[in-house]
Amino acid sequence: MTDATNIAGRLTLAIDAMGGDAGAEAVIGGVAHAVSKGLDAKFLIFGDERELTPLLEASAALKNVEIRHTDNVVAMTDKPSHVIRRGRDTSMWAAMSAVKDGEAQAVVSCGNTGALMALARLQLRMIEGVDRPAITALWPTMRGSTVVLDVGANVEADANQLVQFAIMGEAFYRALMNVEKPSVGLLNVGAEDLKGHELIRTAARVLREADPDMAFKGFVEGDDISKGTVDVVVTDGFSGNIALKSAEGAARLVGSWVREALTGTINAKFGALFMAPGLRKLKDRINPSSSNGGVFLGVNGVVVKSHGGADARGVASAVNMAAGLARQPFREEVAATVKTVMSRQDKIGETSAIEPSAKAAVV
Amino acid sequence: MTDATNIAGRLTLAIDAMGGDAGAEAVIGGVAHAVSKGLDAKFLIFGDERELTPLLEASAALKNVEIRHTDNVVAMTDKPSHVIRRGRDTSMWAAMSAVKDGEAQAVVSCGNTGALMALARLQLRMIEGVDRPAITALWPTMRGSTVVLDVGANVEADANQLVQFAIMGEAFYRALMNVEKPSVGLLNVGAEDLKGHELIRTAARVLREADPDMAFKGFVEGDDISKGTVDVVVTDGFSGNIALKSAEGAARLVGSWVREALTGTINAKFGALFMAPGLRKLKDRINPSSSNGGVFLGVNGVVVKSHGGADARGVASAVNMAAGLARQPFREEVAATVKTVMSRQDKIGETSAIEPSAKAAVV
Numbered sequence: 001m002t003d004a005t006n007i008a009g010r011l012t013l014a015i016d017a018m019g020g021d022a023g024a025e026a027v028i029g030g031v032a033h034a035v036s037k038g039l040d041a042k043f044l045i046f047g048d049e050r051e052l053t054p055l056l057e058a059s060a061a062l063k064n065v066e067i068r069h070t071d072n073v074v075a076m077t078d079k080p081s082h083v084i085r086r087g088r089d090t091s092m093w094a095a096m097s098a099v100k101d102g103e104a105q106a107v108v109s110c111g112n113t114g115a116l117m118a119l120a121r122l123q124l125r126m127i128e129g130v131d132r133p134a135i136t137a138l139w140p141t142m143r144g145s146t147v148v149l150d151v152g153a154n155v156e157a158d159a160n161q162l163v164q165f166a167i168m169g170e171a172f173y174r175a176l177m178n179v180e181k182p183s184v185g186l187l188n189v190g191a192e193d194l195k196g197h198e199l200i201r202t203a204a205r206v207l208r209e210a211d212p213d214m215a216f217k218g219f220v221e222g223d224d225i226s227k228g229t230v231d232v233v234v235t236d237g238f239s240g241n242i243a244l245k246s247a248e249g250a251a252r253l254v255g256s257w258v259r260e261a262l263t264g265t266i267n268a269k270f271g272a273l274f275m276a277p278g279l280r281k282l283k284d285r286i287n288p289s290s291s292n293g294g295v296f297l298g299v300n301g302v303v304v305k306s307h308g309g310a311d312a313r314g315v316a317s318a319v320n321m322a323a324g325l326a327r328q329p330f331r332e333e334v335a336a337t338v339k340t341v342m343s344r345q346d347k348i349g350e351t352s353a354i355e356p357s358a359k360a361a362v363v
Numbered sequence: 364m365t366d367a368t369n370i371a372g373r374l375t376l377a378i379d380a381m382g383g384d385a386g387a388e389a390v391i392g393g394v395a396h397a398v399s400k401g402l403d404a405k406f407l408i409f410g411d412e413r414e415l416t417p418l419l420e421a422s423a424a425l426k427n428v429e430i431r432h433t434d435n436v437v438a439m440t441d442k443p444s445h446v447i448r449r450g451r452d453t454s455m456w457a458a459m460s461a462v463k464d465g466e467a468q469a470v471v472s473c474g475n476t477g478a479l480m481a482l483a484r485l486q487l488r489m490i491e492g493v494d495r496p497a498i499t500a501l502w503p504t505m506r507g508s509t510v511v512l513d514v515g516a517n518v519e520a521d522a523n524q525l526v527q528f529a530i531m532g533e534a535f536y537r538a539l540m541n542v543e544k545p546s547v548g549l550l551n552v553g554a555e556d557l558k559g560h561e562l563i564r565t566a567a568r569v570l571r572e573a574d575p576d577m578a579f580k581g582f583v584e585g586d587d588i589s590k591g592t593v594d595v596v597v598t599d600g601f602s603g604n605i606a607l608k609s610a611e612g613a614a615r616l617v618g619s620w621v622r623e624a625l626t627g628t629i630n631a632k633f634g635a636l637f638m639a640p641g642l643r644k645l646k647d648r649i650n651p652s653s654s655n656g657g658v659f660l661g662v663n664g665v666v667v668k669s670h671g672g673a674d675a676r677g678v679a680s681a682v683n684m685a686a687g688l689a690r691q692p693f694r695e696e697v698a699a700t701v702k703t704v705m706s707r708q709d710k711i712g713e714t715s716a717i718e719p720s721a722k723a724a725v726v
Contacts, residue, residue, distance in 0.1 A: 140616070141616065142616060142619060152552060155552065155559060155560060156560070187605060189515060189518065189600065189601055189604040189605065190604070190608075196518060196601070197518060197519070197601065221604075221605075221608050222604065222605045222606070222607065222608025222609035222610075222611070222612060223608040223609065223611050223612030223615070224612065225609055225612055225613075226609070226612035226613045226615065226616040227612055227616075235605075237552065238552055238559070238560065238602070239601070239602060239605050241552040241553070241584075241585065242550060242552065242584075242585045242598075242602050242605060242606050242609075243585070243605050243606065243609040244585065244609070245553075245584050245585025245586040246585035246586065246588055246589070246605075246606040246607070246609045246610040246613075247585075247609040247610060247612065247613035248585070248586050248613070249585060249586030249587065249588055249589035249590055249610065250588075250589045250609075250610035250611070250613040250614045250617075251613045251614070251616070251617050252586070252589065253503070253504065253505060253589040253590075253614070254613075254614050254617040254618060254621075254649060255617060256505060257644075257645050257648050257649070258617075258621055258645060260641065260644075260645075261638060261641035261642050261644065261645040262638060262641065264638075264640075264641045265638070265640070265641065267637040267638065268637060268638035268640075268641045270634075270637050272634060272637075272638065273634065274630040274631060274633050274634025274635075274637075275624060275625060275627075275628070275630065275631035275634040275635065277627075277628070277631075278623065278624035278625065278627045278628065278631045279624050281623075281624065282620050282621060282623075282624040285620050286617060286620070
């Protein structure tokens with residue numbers, strides 16, 4: 001486990017260099033990219049030294065790097081239960097152990113999401129009071145960035161778990177973005193007569209009543225994610241995954257239409273020359289690399305999952321996210337807030353049965 | 364109720380001209396637009412004759428039009444229960460009655476969705492064997508168009524209802540798009556270890572085993588909607604609404620980035636001149652009007668909800684959808700298929716308890 005002294009001192013990051021679809025080269029390239037952009041940290045790189053040594057030697061930017069050889073790799077197709085039983089010799093296991101043992105303050109992996117989550121829960125355990133982990137996604141918006149969680153750790157979530165996700169998401173956004181009071185919304189559907197599941201309405205009520213310090217804005221809808229209506233959008237892993245993938249698909253679709261418009265004719269290609277700087281920025285914005293990195297909130301350590309196919313720039317984004325988060329005492333804050341809110345929530349639960357109308361008024 | 368002789372004869376459409384955010388002008392303009400593009404039908408226009416008469420007189424294109432005066436309008440804020448009790452004098456009620464009485468073969472309204480659904484269920488009743496209605500949405504894709512349903516009629520759906528949505532969506536796509544064997548997928552999340560809710564897995568099993576004629580492709584994910592991986596994407600109203608709104612939001616976000624790239628500098632504006640045809644097509648594609656119109660499947664009549672803020676082109680799209688559907692005997696097909704599949708499903712239900720492994724193999 002990390003402690004406060006480590007946070008104050010020099011940061012050490014554990015990097016699982018194996019198991020991503022883009023190979024160790026993209027991972028090492030990503031670390032180098034982050035360092036070249038100013039990240040000051042030490043890196044423990046876990047994986048096959050025969051593969052890693054030449055990559056590191058070729059990279060002039062990387063200085064504070066230590067290879068930790070491991071014999072094995074978690075495959076994308078490995079079942080998490082299998083990895084837990086037989087994965088001790090893998091780079092993912094060893095990288096996670098470095099965080100558990102306090103050698104590193106965060107771990108980044110491009111590997112198998114399910115296995116990484118299982119190892120995080122097994123080795124780091126949950127933050128006290130948090131029932132389930134949640135995976136974050138950072139989504140670009142008209143105003144900046146929105147965090148959506150959970151995007152896939154749990155298919156379902158009950159009202160208490162949604163409340164905990166909200167608390168974790170808010171603390172995460174504050175730590176990562178340096179925003180003192182991030183706004184929070186619960187993802188719901190808008191039609192008046194069918195406003196959401198009962199459990200979302202309950203979660204909204206608890207957040208309003210038991211966490212008065214939170215800038216809780218009530219319900220938001222799917223299009224509010226890209227609008228940036230709130231900083232943190234809270235939902236269960238099923239809806240979050242569907243929202244995000246649907247948004248990604250639509251962004252790619254419009255992107256392909258744009259490419260067609262820009263290259264459809266000779267005239268269009270000629271015209272595109274005049275807007276090169278704007279188009280570069282556009283391409284940059286559509287590129288998912290710039291917001292790559294899903295954080296496993298709720299476990300007792302900083303664990304960042306980089307997309308399996310991420311290129312060096314994408315890995316750098318995940319590495320920077322891990323570093324930014326490891327420097328903040330956000331887990332302590334989550335534990336304290338969850339404890340307070342859950343104890344108040346018990347009292348609300350006692351009174352809610354006799355006040356059904358108050359419930360409706362909140363939503 | 365419509366009957367087969369009406370379908371063969373001239374089509375009559377009931378138009379609720381009131382209650383939309385864009386006013387009666389957009390509705391009449393939409394009807395005129397559809398007629399000018401070749402739609403051959405008679406129109407019963409329900410609403411305030413003092414408002415409608417000058418609009419119709421101003422439109423040269425509209426010939427086969429009859430105004431049916433009504434004194435009242437369903438407001439966007441009216442509760443469906445209120446409309447059912449006290450809405451007999453509204454244009455929406457009267458337009459729905461025209462379908463119920465066989466005067467018209469379809470109704471189009473830009474008004475309050477919940478009220479329209481309540482009136483459809485009250486007056487037209489459900490197709491025999493169908494438990495719940497579902498609302499469709501047409502989404503443009505890399506390959507053409509995909510229908511997503513339900514996008515908001517029901518917050519939850521059990522396995523049987525998802526199966527019925529799949530049957531209705533398939534018949535709808537065939538009727539609207541003239542595709543003999545539309546492909547169908549169930550919306551789910553992809554991660555191996557948490558593949559969806561149990562009820563989605565059950566629905567997949569029933570579709571495979573009890574409806575062998577359907578081109579059922581199993582599970583799809585959010586990004587498959589814009590990819591056009593399948594013709595029909597089936598889900599409950601909560602997930603469907605979130606998927607669609609998230610996709611709309613992302614498309615608008617990328618659209619706003621594109622505008623910025625094209626108009627950011629003088630050079631960019633100059634360059635944009637050379638790609639005018641491509642950009643017009645792009646604008647056209649991003650315009651939601653071109654796929655406007657949500658159909659209420661499962662009720663015993665063709666009911667199309669046009670977006671409240673739709674412009675004339677959007678209304679025309681909804682009117683054409685209503686006409687296309689009214690000409691096809693798709694409700695008879697739905698009733699027959701639902702009956703067959705549900706009776707087979709009962710048998711599958713009996714055997715499933717002793718074959719738990721077969722269930723896993725299907726998904």
